[in-house]
Amino acid sequence: xxxxxxxxxxxxxxxxxxxxxxxxxxxxxxxxxxxxxxxxxxxxxxxxxxxxxxxxxxxxxxxxxxxxxxxxxxxxxxxxxxxxxxxxxxxxxxxxxxxxxxxxxxxxxxxxxxxxxxxxxxxxxxxxxxxxxxxxxxxxxxxxxxxxxxxxxxxxxxxxxxxxxxxxxxxxxxxxxxxxxxxxxxxxxxxxxxxxxxxxxxxxxxxxxxxxxxxxxxxxxxxxxxxxxxxxxxxxxxxxxxxxxxxxxxxxxxxxxxxxxxxxxxxxxxxxxxxxxxxxxxxxxxxxxxxxxxxxxxxxxxxxxxxxxxxxxxxxxxxxxxxxxxxxxxxxxxxxxxxxxxxxxxxxxxxxxxxxxxxxxxxx
Numbered sequence: 001x002x003x004x005x006x007x008x009x010x011x012x013x014x015x016x017x018x019x020x021x022x023x024x025x026x027x028x029x030x031x032x033x034x035x036x037x038x039x040x041x042x043x044x045x046x047x048x049x050x051x052x053x054x055x056x057x058x059x060x061x062x063x064x065x066x067x068x069x070x071x072x073x074x075x076x077x078x079x080x081x082x083x084x085x086x087x088x089x090x091x092x093x094x095x096x097x098x099x100x101x102x103x104x105x106x107x108x109x110x111x112x113x114x115x116x117x118x119x120x121x122x123x124x125x126x127x128x129x130x131x132x133x134x135x136x137x138x139x140x141x142x143x144x145x146x147x148x149x150x151x152x153x154x155x156x157x158x159x160x161x162x163x164x165x166x167x168x169x170x171x172x173x174x175x176x177x178x179x180x181x182x183x184x185x186x187x188x189x190x191x192x193x194x195x196x197x198x199x200x201x202x203x204x205x206x207x208x209x210x211x212x213x214x215x216x217x218x219x220x221x222x223x224x225x226x227x228x229x230x231x232x233x234x235x236x237x238x239x240x241x242x243x244x245x246x247x248x249x250x251x252x253x254x255x256x257x258x259x260x261x262x263x264x265x266x267x268x269x270x271x272x273x274x275x276x277x278x279x280x281x282x283x284x285x286x287x288x289x290x291x292x293x294x295x296x297x298x299x300x301x302x303x304x305x306x307x308x309x310x311x312x313x314x315x316x317x318x319x320x321x322x323x324x325x326x327x328x329x330x331x332x333x334x335x336x337x338x339x340x341x342x343x344x345x346x347x348x349x350x351x352x353x354x355x356x357x358x359x360x361x362x363x364x
Contacts, residue, residue, distance in 0.1 A: 010338065011036060011186055011193060013175065013209075014201035015168060017150055017324050020157035021331035022201055022317060023166045024080070029335055032165030034195070035158075036172045036188060038204070042154050049226065049252055049293075050084055052239050053146040054325040057092055057106060060113035062304055062320065065347065067115065069329030070144060076153075076328050080160040083153035084247075090145020090239040091120070091129060093136045093280055100137035107140050117142045131235050131281050145239050150324055175205070177212055177314070184313050197338060199315045203298030206306070206318050215310050218301035222322075224256045225269045225294050229277075229287035236281070243277055251284055253277045256322075297322055307333055307343065308350035316350065 010026060012019050015037035023035050054070040056063065073085045094100040103119055110117035118141055125139040126132050132139075158168060173189030183194040200206050203219050210217040231249030242254040253273040270289055278285040299320055300306050306318045307330065317334035319326050333344050343349055 009183075009194070009196045010034070010199065011184075011195040011197070012199045012201060013186075013205040015041060015154075015158065015170065016202055017154050017157070017327050018317060018319055018330055019199075019201035020154050020161060021327045022199060022334045023161040024157045024164075025331040025335035026338065027161045027164035027166050029339060031335075031339070032161065032167070033199070034193065035161075035166060035168045036175065036186065036193075037168070037170045038172050038175070040170050041158065041168075042151055049149065049151075049228070050086070050147040050244060050246055051150045051254070052090065052242060052244060052323060053085075053148050054090070054142070054144055055321070055323050056090060056110065056115065056117045056142040056145060057140065058321070058323075059303075060110055060115060062326075063110070063115055064113065065305070065329055066323065066325040067144060069327060070146060070325040072328035072332075073146070073148060080153075080156040083156055084149030085146065085153075086148075087144065087146040088238050088244070089128075089141070089143045090241075091125060091139040091141050092241045093125060093132060093139040095136060095279065097137060103138060103140045115142075116144050129236065129238050129240065131283055132240070133280055133282050136280070147239060147244055148324060153324070175208070177209060182313075195313075197313045197315060199317055199334060199338070200310075201317050201334075203300060203318055206300075206316060207298055209314075210310070213311055213314070217306070217310075219298050220301045222256060222297045222299055223294070224254065224297070224322075225273065225292060226252060226254045227270055227273050227289050228252050228291040229274075229284060230290055232284070232287075235283060240280055243280060250290065251277060251281070251287065295322075304350075305330060306350045307337065307347070 010033035012023050012033045012035045015035050019035060023033050026033050054066055077083050077085050094103045107117050107119040120139045120141045122136055122138050176187040178185045184198050186193045200209055206217055207219045229251040236245040245251050255269060255273045303320050305320050305326060306316050309315050317330055319330060337343055
């Protein structure tokens with residue numbers, strides 16, 4: 001027989017940033033869930049470093065919610081302890097006239113949508129960020145961009161959720177979902193559980209369960225690499241696109257879609273990353289690389305967050321990006337969806353397309 005879960009019988013699939021944030025939000029509502037993770041603690045977080053927070057170049061419809069999430073990080077840090085949060089501001093510099101024209105147009109669109117984004121001339125950008133190359137054409141800018149230690153944040157959220165009664169189970173392996181009456185039965189590698197609600201929080205889990213539920217959820221697999229240079233004296237004041245400076249002085253470059261860009265080896269990806277950094281920040285042209293973290297993410301192809309029900313009692317709360325700015329907002333929205341069966345104002349529930357009418361099969 002399946003092990004009967006305690007509490008409100010909610011199972012969360014995924015112990016990455018989103019899964020732990022949802023567990024924390026539910027636990028604060030006196031509904032501590034049971035969290036299953038196919039790997040170890042932290043989910044798919046690649047390493048201990050500060051990552052970018054709030055991409056102001058994202059389409060306005062999703063950037064608006066991510067901005068609300070980014071604004072919740074100070075309160076989140078008060079709740080769970082230090083998570084390395086820093087509101088640094090962010091720029092995306094333009095190298096060419098074509099990029100500058102696109103940047104001006106983007107800044108106008110975002111500002112018209114009420115987002116705090118504007119265009120900086122070359123002189124304004126270099127005044128704010130003196131380390132920038134002298135040949136840039138300008139930059140889009142937002143004071144609301146920031147940095148956060150994603151690995152530390154995930155651990156803090158998990159610890160706070162655990163103190164409030166949440167149970168975590170790691171290395172679950174493959175999971176199969178079936179029905180037993182009104183209950184959802186989750187069969188993992190080492191145990192079976194039953195719950196009234198199941199919350200899917202990662203693209204990897206969603207891709208597996210979508211096939212079981214015959215739900216059309218197109219996903220994309222993204223491969224990337226984060227490299228760290230030797231430490232530099234205080235050099236960068238802002239996050240520059242996917243480049244930032246860590247508190248210890250090392251410069252981090254986060255490269256996405258390294259396979260699609262033509263890089264076939266880690267060495268070639270590292271070479272491209274250092275060239276990219278040097279084109280923006282000449283001072284790091286001869287930087288020595290000290291560490292590198294490869295990463296892989298499964299994300300929705302539609303490039304919008306997915307939040308809604310895909311079956312009776314099966315809820316999806318999956319971000320469309322690795323940027324964790326949306327995490328606190330998505331967690332609060334998912335918890336509200338569980339407790340009140342509604343979403344925050346302005347957010348529409350995602351309704352998936354079914355490949356066929358295929359409810360969960362009964363448990364064998």
